[in-house]
Amino acid sequence: MHRLRTCAVRLRPLTASQAAQSVVPPRPPAAAGPSGARTLGPIRRYTAPVASEPFLNGTSSNYVEEMYFAWLENPKSVHKSWDVFFRNANAGAPPGTAYQSPLGLSEAPQISSLVGAQPNVEKLVEDHLAVQSLIRAYQVMGHHNAHLDPLGISCVNFDDAPVNSGFQDIRGHQVAQLDPLGIMDADLDSCVPTDIITSSDKLGFYGLDESDLEKVFRLPTTTFIGGSESALPLKEIIRRLEMAYCQHIGVEFMFINDLEQCQWIRQKFETPGVMQFTLEEKRTLLARMVRSTRFEEFLQKKWSAEKRFGLEGCESLIPALKTIIDMSSGSGVEYVIMGMPHRGRLNVLANVIRKELEQIFCQFDSKLEAADEGSGDVKYHLGMYHRRINRVTDRNITLSLVANPSHLEAADPVVQGKTKAEQFYCGDDDGNRVMSILIHGDAAFAGQGIVYETFHLSDLPSYTTHGTVHVVVNNQIGFTTDPRMARSSPYPTDVARVVNAPIFHVNADDPEAVIYVCKVAAEWRAAFHKDVVVDLVCYRRMGHNEMDEPMFTQPLMYKQIKKQKPVLLKYAEKLIADGSVSRQEYEEEIAKYDKICEEAYARSKDEKILHIKHWLDSPWPGFFTLDGQPKSMSCPSTGLTEENLDHIGQVASSVPVEDFTIHGGLSRILKGRAEMVRKRTVDWALGEYMAFGSLLKEGIHVRLSGQDVERGTFSHRHHVLHDQNVDKRICIPMNHLAPDQAPYTVCNSSLSEYGVLGFELGFAMASPNALILWEAQFGDFHNTAQCIIDQFICPGQAKWVRQNGIVLLLPHGMEGMGPEHSSARPERFLQMCNDDPDVMPTLTDDFAVRQLYDCNWIVVNCSTPGNYFHVIRRQILLPFRKPLIVFTPKSLLRHPEARSSFDEMLPGSEFQRLIPEGGAAAQRPDDVKRLIFCTGKVYYELTKERKNRGMDQTVAVARIEQLSPFPFDQVKAESERFANADLVWCQEEHKNQGYYDYVKPRIRTTIQRAKPVWYAGRDPAAAPATGNKNTHLLELRRFLDKAFGLDAFQDQQ
């Protein structure tokens, strides 16, 4: 009402005809946006006595506005009653009289002479409002009533009869027929919303009745069902809404809070006749369906006893993906990165990515010899990379399918990270050239939390890939579990609603509907650069795999499935019936593809050797020799010149932009850094700065990601400075090192480990020439990302011949902080190392690098910032890539002794795998009674205790900095140096945790079991640490007593 009153002046001077000729504001949402979308025009206002009419309230006023503007454009476009009403109002009828009966109007003769008989305007307004609500109800909830399920076994048992006009023909009968099988009522159409018109009595919900069906209603601007018409009879309105929202496509989008986006979607689905296919398109679609279907049939025929996780029941996935790729290629995308589970994977490799068929077929041959080292993987996990011409657009397109483990959805963030990296390296800031497609199973999409974590990365500046197209193969079953037991949400796709992604449900037995939603999905991504979901509602013709019996558990569903005519057959019959294709052409198409398969099958017999590297998803051109070997087996010096150290130190202790006010506390930290640089020393943070800074200057991109990494959990890093006076003004000094440096990315992540670590792993896959680090807030939190560690990082190279140089920084250490926050679980990483504890390796000249090459990952626990600096630089200077696990300190970050001199970082210096005893004990090694091996922070506790006890000459302490691969050579040298000493392994962790189980057999192998290796450390325990400070100190005292008690192990001799 307020809006109406404020503009009163504008209405009065106008007459309808004047207005129609001149000052009519454009009808609002008709303007086309850049993407062809209608966008809203300026908000219109109208005024005057109309504004004061008693029947106008908040909602009705919107409606009357609509009417008024239509009337201004053309008085005849509105119902006669409105025409009369507006003319009266314009002519100055006082509030409440413009629509009064002729009798009442007699008091205002000049008005009554204008208008004649008055309608019941109040009823009219109510009816129009009702129609608006009805339209909105379809937009919001029409999808609940769509024919999505090809099996028709949802709550509503639809038949495929075309929808006729008029509500009485629409769906009343269908809605009334509840699922006779009663097996799917948690699924698609579990409820028909009460405000969808399904029978005449539902009209009553809106205060309408059958007599209103022929009445013409003005359409609001929030619908496109009218096409070129602005008013329609109610019956036609309902029919068109049914056509748009309740056929084979169900559109879920009204939760989107952006009007332009909503209008865009409405236009795509509501505009009459919008789903048209040319003859050419229909024939291409049929050919693609033929390939998809016959591929599975061919495999079934040749290898009926092999698992292949076929696509039968969702064959339209192949044309669906191809359509998304064609459309995206058409809008400029050059590289598509895909992730998908088992279902239909071979088909996607063959018919979407176009892997040579013989390469796929030969995978079924069990006699094939493996050419590559490592475990390899089953055929439906392998990845693929392929560049080719897209036949539809005639443009180059690169397709990559990321290899994945069995762990459903685990590849989602990996795909996103790889996509982000590819975008980053080609300067594609908006995702116009590189995009991702993720394919999901219905049960996994709903059940796996990583899906949610991945969605939450989708709009974060340092993690967005500018829109992913998700395709769900919704076969309404997961292994033997149907949706009633598999999820609590109506759809498996509800998780996507958290990011306001539109969700297009589609009946996969209608290939044209599938293609249409895929087109719209690709257009959506190109227009808005946001995620979108296509839910292919289908079925699974076989069991979970081809060997499985589905009737054990889903008997009724499978009785129905057995009756189901294959979709290719249905579509072919449709096209033959409408004359789009002849039966002969269809049969020729089938014969053509069968012949292709047979020929490839014959060729596949010649393949004797299985090259997993042919299945590589991320080749690194130029990094290896042509036959995939490292270019050398040595590592250049990781040291830096004094000048370089000094320069990076200066940047690290300054604010390199003008007029930037930093926090006082930070000024002190920077001053402290400057002082260290002056004294030629580094603490942990400065050591890290030197490592990152030097690599950046050498052109290596560095990306550090994780929770609160910008400042650092322990407030030691401060890589991002914040202006204390200007909001969002930040400065990253690391990006001010040199004009030709590589960019530094440091980004606080969402509070996720699984998703973010997966993302960074994917980022690191894209290029070997970048240092990608993920830091856990505390090391123990990595276990929520265990799947990425166990399935990708640890065995990735063995399974998929794919190297990866990701670095994990895991804060670790027993500091009396309780069971949480103490342990990064070194024992777990060490247990998964592939070096043999019982075999002493041959010590060649290149031993140190060669054992790095042979290992599955590198595990270090550095005790000095200098050594941390070297190991980080070594990660990039090595001629190959291995994951690096670094246990990083907490209290050592500020420990006055945990500092390194520039001397330890100059050219010629290198990472020390073992730091030997260098103090008094080293002077007279023969006098040393005990050699303690340790790693990490406990070194400082040991040397302090040794000093306090005056045992500097009798006890030597050696630090194993690189735990794995184990420095057999250096442990050997150190134990031979102190030949008279007994050997102790000391750790602060509990005995069943930490490093003991890993190092003990390896030390024993090194010394040929000549001596025992005694244990000084905490007793075995279930929890990583005590919650009691006193107990913590007591335990520390006990194991130090043992470590320095020279006769402490006598009774164990």
Ligand SMILES: Cc1ncc(C[n+]2csc(CCOP(=O)(O)OP(=O)(O)O)c2C)c(N)n1
């Ligand atoms: C994380 C994880 N848990 C369990 C499994 C075992 N598993 C393999 S396939 C499958 C069912 C998957 O159902 P859905 O996601 O609907 O895909 P569909 O097989 O129906 O295509 C299950 C439970 C797995 N692979 N990964």
Ligand SMILES: [Mg+2]
């Ligand atoms: Mg499923």
